[in-house]
Amino acid sequence: MAPSFNSSDSLYDFVVREGNGVKGLVDLGMLEVPERYIQPSHERINKQDSKPCDVGPIDLSKLNGSEHEKVVDEIVRAAETLGFFQVVNHGVPLELLESLKDAAHSFFNLPPEKKAVYLPGVSPSPKIKYATSFAPEKEKALEWKDYIAMVYSSDEDALQYWPNQCKKVVLEYLKLASKMVRDIVEILIGKLGVEPDLSKIEGLIGLKKVNLNYYPACPNPELTVGAGRHSDVGTLTVLLQDGIGGLYVKVEEENNAGKEQWLEIPPINGALVINIGDTLQILSNGKYKSAEHRVRTSSTQSRVSVPLFTMPTATERIGPLAEVVMKDGLAHYKEVMFQDYMNNFFGNALAGKKSLDFAKINSSV
Ligand SMILES: O=C(O)CCC(=O)C(=O)O
Numbered sequence: 001m002a003p004s005f006n007s008s009d010s011l012y013d014f015v016v017r018e019g020n021g022v023k024g025l026v027d028l029g030m031l032e033v034p035e036r037y038i039q040p041s042h043e044r045i046n047k048q049d050s051k052p053c054d055v056g057p058i059d060l061s062k063l064n065g066s067e068h069e070k071v072v073d074e075i076v077r078a079a080e081t082l083g084f085f086q087v088v089n090h091g092v093p094l095e096l097l098e099s100l101k102d103a104a105h106s107f108f109n110l111p112p113e114k115k116a117v118y119l120p121g122v123s124p125s126p127k128i129k130y131a132t133s134f135a136p137e138k139e140k141a142l143e144w145k146d147y148i149a150m151v152y153s154s155d156e157d158a159l160q161y162w163p164n165q166c167k168k169v170v171l172e173y174l175k176l177a178s179k180m181v182r183d184i185v186e187i188l189i190g191k192l193g194v195e196p197d198l199s200k201i202e203g204l205i206g207l208k209k210v211n212l213n214y215y216p217a218c219p220n221p222e223l224t225v226g227a228g229r230h231s232d233v234g235t236l237t238v239l240l241q242d243g244i245g246g247l248y249v250k251v252e253e254e255n256n257a258g259k260e261q262w263l264e265i266p267p268i269n270g271a272l273v274i275n276i277g278d279t280l281q282i283l284s285n286g287k288y289k290s291a292e293h294r295v296r297t298s299s300t301q302s303r304v305s306v307p308l309f310t311m312p313t314a315t316e317r318i319g320p321l322a323e324v325v326m327k328d329g330l331a332h333y334k335e336v337m338f339q340d341y342m343n344n345f346f347g348n349a350l351a352g353k354k355s356l357d358f359a360k361i362n363s364s365v
């Protein structure tokens, strides 16, 4: 039976406040997306306006061999240009990646009341949040996405509070993927001419959060977005996507007609996607690019993705590294406390790379 909501408020209550999510809406038999999900035309994702990113994945196992420098160059080049790349032989077993995707489906396939126990305000821990859309109270059009976010504090906490459907695999993923993140951050910091000492690197990735994202099949993908345009605020994000596709990254330059250009990051079985966050852009004084990205939904299948966000700890002060500023002759960003940077990000609706304005000194970067 097709559902009817008397008002936009009752739909909002059902989806957001009562925790039914977009999944709950779809399960009611929605044949068209409700008004509240229809994006203004400039935010809609037209498949024809993009092409697949044709850069192959970087083989991280080669970091240990004679091709070390070549692989380092590939990583640095990707960080300086698109801000996105894919990696294989990353140290996370492929079976674990499969289990993660299964775990994400298991969690979101739970009845709504089982997920609603993780809604903000009732969740057993402030570090776990089940929600829908990025900032529903601030957005004119909602994202076609439900998610659960789990901030890591300790193994004990994770095993006690995270949902049974996913806690073991998520914890394992977090540990193994963090090793890879450490290696990549060490390379990127080192290439800025800065001695990458261990405590500095740990400070940059001390805060870790894993999300399970769920994008239900959508009757009108051309009118909606799964995730609106944004950059990630932290240092590096590792992302597992399934085989459905729909992740688009913006190319910095517009084309000759002054139009935005987007590349789709094609799903590669067994690969992980890495993207540069705002923190690395700030630290490198703009040399590394945090990438603006967004997600399109599919009309036939429900997509899952599992990002691991690595970020500085909340009290860490972030700003362009002294060695880089010395070389560049001026700083493009001021120093800010990471907590303040995050509060600004999460306190506003998504707006591409506008998040960086919070730390910007000179608007030319
Ligand atoms: O689902 C995806 O592919 C990307 C998700 C994302 O950008 C995010 O959660 O920050």
Ligand SMILES: [Fe+2]
Pocket: 230, 231, 232, 293
């Ligand atoms: Fe993202």
